[in-house]
Amino acid sequence: MTLDPLFGRASAGRSGLLLYQLPTLAALALALVTLPLSGALSDTTMVVSGVLVVVAISVAAVVLPWKTYDDRLAVLIPIVSLVGLGLVRYGTGGVGSPYSATLFVPFVWIALAAGRGNAILAALTLVATSQGPALLLTDFRQSADVVRVLFSPVVYGLVALVINEIARRLRLQLDDARATVAQRDSLLVDAVRASQEARSNETRANAVSRQLSGLWDAVTEQAIIGTDLTGRIDSWNPGACKMLGVAQHEALEAGLVITDVHVADELREQVATVGDATPLDDEAAFAVLVRDVATGSADVREWTYVRPDGSQLPVQVAATQRIGDDDDVVGYLFVATDMTKAREFERLKDEFVGMISHELRTPLSSILGYLELLRDEEDGPLTPEQTQYLDVAERNAQRLLRLVGDLLFTAQVEAGRFPIINQSTELESVLRAAAQTFEPVAAAASVQMRVVMDETVSTVVRGDATRLGQAVDNLLSNAVKFSPAGGLVTLSLVVHDQRATITVRDTGIGIPDAELDQLSTRFFRASTATSASVPGIGLGLAITKAIVVAHRGRLDVTSEVGIGTAFTVDLPTVDE
Known part of the structure; x- marks a missing residue:
């Protein structure tokens, strides 16, 4: 009897069938207990019918003499259970039912049974029970309906095939394990047994090594470069050979460091944002590359790689830590993707x-x-x-x-044609003009506006007063627009160590943390802005960041939903 969906005949009999039916009964019981709380009951007849079907087939699993029947008939138990749970689902809201997940309990049972046919049967049964009535009412003239009807069976079928394949491999592994135990028990000499186990382990290790080597060699469209903790390259895949034009043995024997494949000027600019490092050294440059990765988080940024012939290549690099056997960081891994076509698309x-x-x-x-x-x-x-x-x-x-x-x-x-008039500009006058412009706007919105800066000093930067004013105007416009009546917008200027920091802080609706990195993307709008129906097209911050970067500055943002947002513009100052 192949009644056990995973381990063959081990649990044949009534008690075995009931054991595998218990999760379905538990899911049904949980649904019935929570039904009054969910308020999802829409058709009592459907729900009662579904419960009766599941209970009936569960009783049949115990009462009927399944050992005398064909092995394949045992699959009727989860199929009928799936039909019963489908009735419960349609009686509690159909597609929107909170109990749709219960269908996957008997679905997994069917998919786990041996044979590819059971995987297909599981998918077809799940589609029939979850979408049967909906399919009858579907207007197949609509493309979306056709896609939905074709998409669901394919996805369910793939899931069932994956489950079936995992179960098949587990069965094979279990059979192998049993064979190994039988063989081990039959051995009379401990030395022979140890030798066989050693050979078996060696074979598996070699197989794993070959698989990893095959995967490593198969990646040809991305450059994968591994380094130690100092940045010295110790791994170089075929994708790196193709992308950078350097053979693996040449890269490893030459003692290259990861910074050798980066454009020096680009690294120098990044180093300058975190500290003064002139002339540029490998240690400071490498620290910039792994600045965020060193804390345990992944880092995805765009860089420019340089080939031995001097040609440059725009890439997107995902940097991660390499963890050793002792769970210690032993180095870093840099996976680079060629962005040439993407850049060309952006240009067009x-x-x-x-x-x-x-x-x-x-x-x-x-x-x-x-x-x-x-x-x-x-x-x-x-x-x-x-x-x-x-x-x-x-x-x-x-x-x-x-x-x-x-x-x-x-x-x-x-396009790199950013019009900037580079001249000495007093920041205080730029901020005063921006504040005067938005004071009536803030007053009309019942938002209080406050300016905090030292009027007795003059802070001078090299740049375009009109463009800097445009950047501050954009920040003030957003601050006022996203602040409720009675809110406060603060414009402040602080100067320290030849750096001027302009801050625009509001008490508005805030921005989710997950969306902060996308704010300077053109046409992007925060979910809080769209949900609040605040008008805009998402260009202001993109323009502001471009202006700030053109002035060798940095734009940062901190925000908390429901509390407010603070934008800071950090600019280098000059002596008058």
């Missing part, structure tokens, strides 16, 4: 945005010009209603023109 996209924006600016300017002519018409004065219509049209045209300007600006940034 930016060119398209820039072209469309440029083409929109001319007709918008013409529209605004004609609107101005209508407003200044002396022969036939406009009525108050016509003036109101004209104001609406002009306001929306101006808004669209500003949007087009932002799109053109971001396209210029991505």
Whole structure:
């Protein structure tokens, strides 16, 4: 009797069948106990029918003489249980039922049974019980419905095949283990037994080694470079050979360090953001590469690799720790993906945005010009209603023109044509102008605005006053826009060690931690902003970051949902 879904005939008999039916009964009992709390009951008849079906087949599992039947008939127990649980599911909300997960208990039983046919049977039964009525009502003229109908059976089938394959391998391993035990017990000489075990372990180790070696050699599209704790390269896969044009033996025998494949100027810029390291040394450069990885977290950043011939390659590098046998960090692993095609796609996209924006600016300017002519018409004065219509049209045209300007600006940034007037700029005057601009906006929104800075000193930076003012305006605009009535927006300036820090802090809705890294991505909007229906298109912070970076600065953000957000702009100062 193949009644045991995993271990063959070991548990044949009524008690064995009941044992495997107990999880289904437990899931059903838990659903019935929590049903009054969930409020999901929609069809009492369906639920009662499902319970009766499960109870009936459970009783049959104990009462009927299964040993006298064909081995394959035992699979009827989970199939019928699946039908019963499907009825319970449809009686508690159907697709939205909180008890849909109960279907997977008998589903796993069926999938665990020996034979590929049981995996397919498990998938088909789950599809029939979970989507049967819905399939009958589906309009197959809709592409989404066709995809759903085709997608679910395939996914369930794959899951069932995976479970079935795992069970098959476990059976094989169990058979091997039993054979090994039988063979070991039959041995009379301990020395012979130890020798056989040693040979078996050696074979397995070699197999694992061959598998790992095969996997390592199969990765040809990503460069995988391993280093020790000092950055010296000790692993170099075929993908690295292909990407960087250096053979494995050449990379290892030359004693290369990971910083040798990076552009020196790029590393020097990163080192400068965390401390002064001139001239650039390997230790400081390597510390920048593993700065975040050293704390145990993964780090994914974009860098530029350089080949021996001097050609450069944009890559996205995922850096992780390498853990040894004693759970100690023994080095680092750098997995690099070629970003050349992605960069080209971004370039073409930016060119398209820039072209469309440029083409929109001319007709918008013409529209605004004609609107101005209508407003200044002396022969036939406009009525108050016509003036109101004209104001609406002009306001929306101006808004669209500003949007087009932002799109053109971001396209210029991505294309490396960032217009900056590099001159001595007093930050205090930039901040005062920005505050004066937004004081009436804040007052209209019932938001208090406070400026904190030392008016007796003058902080000078090299840069473009207009662009810096635009960056501060964007931060203040967001702070006021996302603060509720009665909130507080604080604009402050602190100077220390030839660094000026501008902070815009609000008491608004905040931003989830998981979304902070995406804020400077074009067209990205935080989930808190979209859920609160705050208008915007997600260009302001992208523009702000571009301006700050162009001034050799850094833009940081801290936030807590429901408490508020603080943006800091860190800029280098100069002596007057």
